Amino acid sequence: MVKKFFSIFNREITGLHEAAYLLAFFAFFSQVLALVRDKLLAYTFGAGSTLDIYYAAFRIPDLIFVSIASVVSASVLVPFFIDKIHHSPAEGRRFVSNIFTVFFFSIVAASAVAYIYAPYLLGILLPGFVNDPLLPDLITATRILLLSPILLGISNFFSSITQMHKRFLVYALSPLVYNMGIIMGIVFLYPKLGLNGLMWGVIGGSFLHMAIQIPFILGKGVFPGFSVNIDWASIRRVVLISLPRTLTLSSNHLASFFLIALASLMSGGSISIFTLALNLQSVPLSIVGVSYSSAIFPTLSRFFVEGRRSGFLEKVIESARHIIFWSIPITVLFIVLRAQIVRTVYGAGNFDWADTKLTAAVLALFIVSVTGQCLVLLFIRAYYAEGKTAKPLIVNIISSAMIAVLGYVFTKAFFAFPVFRYFLEDLLKVSGQPGTSVLVLPLAYSIGVLINTYLHWHMFGRDYPGFTRPVLSALFHSFAASVIMGYVTFVFLRFFNIFFSLEKAWGVFLQGFFAGIVGIVSLIAVLVLLKNRELKEVWTTLHHKIWKAKVILPDQEGL
Numbered sequence: 001m002v003k004k005f006f007s008i009f010n011r012e013i014t015g016l017h018e019a020a021y022l023l024a025f026f027a028f029f030s031q032v033l034a035l036v037r038d039k040l041l042a043y044t045f046g047a048g049s050t051l052d053i054y055y056a057a058f059r060i061p062d063l064i065f066v067s068i069a070s071v072v073s074a075s076v077l078v079p080f081f082i083d084k085i086h087h088s089p090a091e092g093r094r095f096v097s098n099i100f101t102v103f104f105f106s107i108v109a110a111s112a113v114a115y116i117y118a119p120y121l122l123g124i125l126l127p128g129f130v131n132d133p134l135l136p137d138l139i140t141a142t143r144i145l146l147l148s149p150i151l152l153g154i155s156n157f158f159s160s161i162t163q164m165h166k167r168f169l170v171y172a173l174s175p176l177v178y179n180m181g182i183i184m185g186i187v188f189l190y191p192k193l194g195l196n197g198l199m200w201g202v203i204g205g206s207f208l209h210m211a212i213q214i215p216f217i218l219g220k221g222v223f224p225g226f227s228v229n230i231d232w233a234s235i236r237r238v239v240l241i242s243l244p245r246t247l248t249l250s251s252n253h254l255a256s257f258f259l260i261a262l263a264s265l266m267s268g269g270s271i272s273i274f275t276l277a278l279n280l281q282s283v284p285l286s287i288v289g290v291s292y293s294s295a296i297f298p299t300l301s302r303f304f305v306e307g308r309r310s311g312f313l314e315k316v317i318e319s320a321r322h323i324i325f326w327s328i329p330i331t332v333l334f335i336v337l338r339a340q341i342v343r344t345v346y347g348a349g350n351f352d353w354a355d356t357k358l359t360a361a362v363l364a365l366f367i368v369s370v371t372g373q374c375l376v377l378l379f380i381r382a383y384y385a386e387g388k389t390a391k392p393l394i395v396n397i398i399s400s401a402m403i404a405v406l407g408y409v410f411t412k413a414f415f416a417f418p419v420f421r422y423f424l425e426d427l428l429k430v431s432g433q434p435g436t437s438v439l440v441l442p443l444a445y446s447i448g449v450l451i452n453t454y455l456h457w458h459m460f461g462r463d464y465p466g467f468t469r470p471v472l473s474a475l476f477h478s479f480a481a482s483v484i485m486g487y488v489t490f491v492f493l494r495f496f497n498i499f500f501s502l503e504k505a506w507g508v509f510l511q512g513f514f515a516g517i518v519g520i521v522s523l524i525a526v527l528v529l530l531k532n533r534e535l536k537e538v539w540t541t542l543h544h545k546i547w548k549a550k551v552i553l554p555d556q557e558g559l
Contacts, residue, residue: 128264181205
């Protein structure tokens with residue numbers, strides 16, 4: 001029975017959409033647990049200084065993880081592993097041990113240095129905490145979390161081995177157990193150990209993320225060991241190939257890091273509001289963008305190797321059409337139902353209506369760029385499949401620098417020009433509420449992402465002239481239907497306001513739920529009238545056995 005259950009993880013895919021939907025299925029449950037985690041944090045602390053400390057403590061460990069662990073990501077190592085083992089299994093095992101040895105000691109050394117210099121680094125990187133009485137708590141929390149990049153980095157390495165052996169979905173469970181560990185820390189460790197208990201819950205989740213892959217690796221006899229004689233030529237090849245990807249990821253995280261540094265200088269709770277809204281907008285990003293870009297990567301790599309340029313372009317167009325088909329309606333629903341979504345997910349305990357309104361406003365500014373974020377992931381994967389890592393790197397550096405500059409400029413403008421402040425507050429219905437300066441951070445983020453999207457699209461369209469026209473057709477259908485859906489949803493929000501009490505969380509949820517259902521029905525009706533191609537393809541895909549997918553899982557790109 002158990003063997004039959006786990007055999008599901010070894011079966012083969014029949015199409016792009018089946019793979020994407022299977023990944024989306026696992027991403028959905030991972031995101032549900034992540035939202036449960038965030039709800040418990042919001043319930044316990046509200047948007048205040050303690051939760052600010054919790055989220056701020058991740059900054060340095062997350063940067064170490066992105067900077068070093070991405071070197072051993074599956075998208076980098078799997079081709080190397082396959083090539084080495086194809087020539088000689090013994091050579092392949094030596095290569096695995098060589099990479100593991102260099103990676104392990106590198107990330108341990110980086111974490112050790114960060115542990116020693118944490119007080120100085122935090123003072124520079126998060127200036128808002130320099131004179132904060134909770135700074136010692138932040139230092140301690142950061143030092144505990146420095147174990148997480150080591151554990152998750154090893155997990156990333158293990159996932160490369162499991163995926164090389166085509167056990168692709170073992171790793172899909174890792175984010176689930178990671179969030180379960182954090183939830184256990186909130187429920188059981190925090191009451192006994194305080195803030196440090198939360199951090200040890202993260203470490204427990206990181207350990208589970210890694211440990212779930214160990215039985216398979218041991219069973220296959222490919223558990224990496226430590227090497228004395230390192231083949232530095234092979235190490236150099238891996239680093240040179242992975243370096244652009246690492247720098248691409250690091251530039252994005254540095255931009256977010258800069259925005260959080262600005263948030264640390266704002267009123268208490270700004271980091272919490274920013275992070276909670278960012279986590280909410282990551283739900284559609286993970287389910288749609290990450291799923292499609294990950295599902296298409298093996299196919300694009302194969303087409304490029306085989307020289308099938310037309311097939312390569314066709315698959316990118318197909319993925320882009322469906323990313324737009326799903327993400328634009330989700331964006332509109334999130335904007336219209338933002339207060340209902342935030343109140344349902346976070347609203348309870350110490351997370352009051354003021355926190356809800358401000359988080360909803362920040363979410364609205366984040367979500368406008370989610371389609372762009374999804375498409376950027378697709379463009380980057382397409383270029384990686386071709387072995388072209390320099391172009392995405394240059395574009396990401398430009399957009400990340402733009403985010404940082406805009407964040408600084410908007411922050412100055414918010415306090416210097418009352419008209420700008422009043423416009424943002426009135427537009428997002430948070431006039432007169434304290435802490436609204438945080439609104440400029442997601443605004444800067446979304447503008448930077450949209451610039452990133454335009455640059456990637458223009459660059460890819462120039463490289464593949466047939467890309468833009470069919471994608472624009474899908475964009476028109478999805479946008480037109482979504483606008484109608486948004487209007488219908490807004491009207492029915494007011495209608496259902498008669499039947500449900502907004503004083504209770506369940507009333508807020510039901511109001512948004514039924515208004516959203518009516519809106520989605522109107523969306524489908526419009527798409528049917530337009531004879532939308534993507535809707536027909538979705539219907540066909542849902543009649544396939546999507547649980548039989550075999551895909552390369554998305555790499556862990558943050559703590």
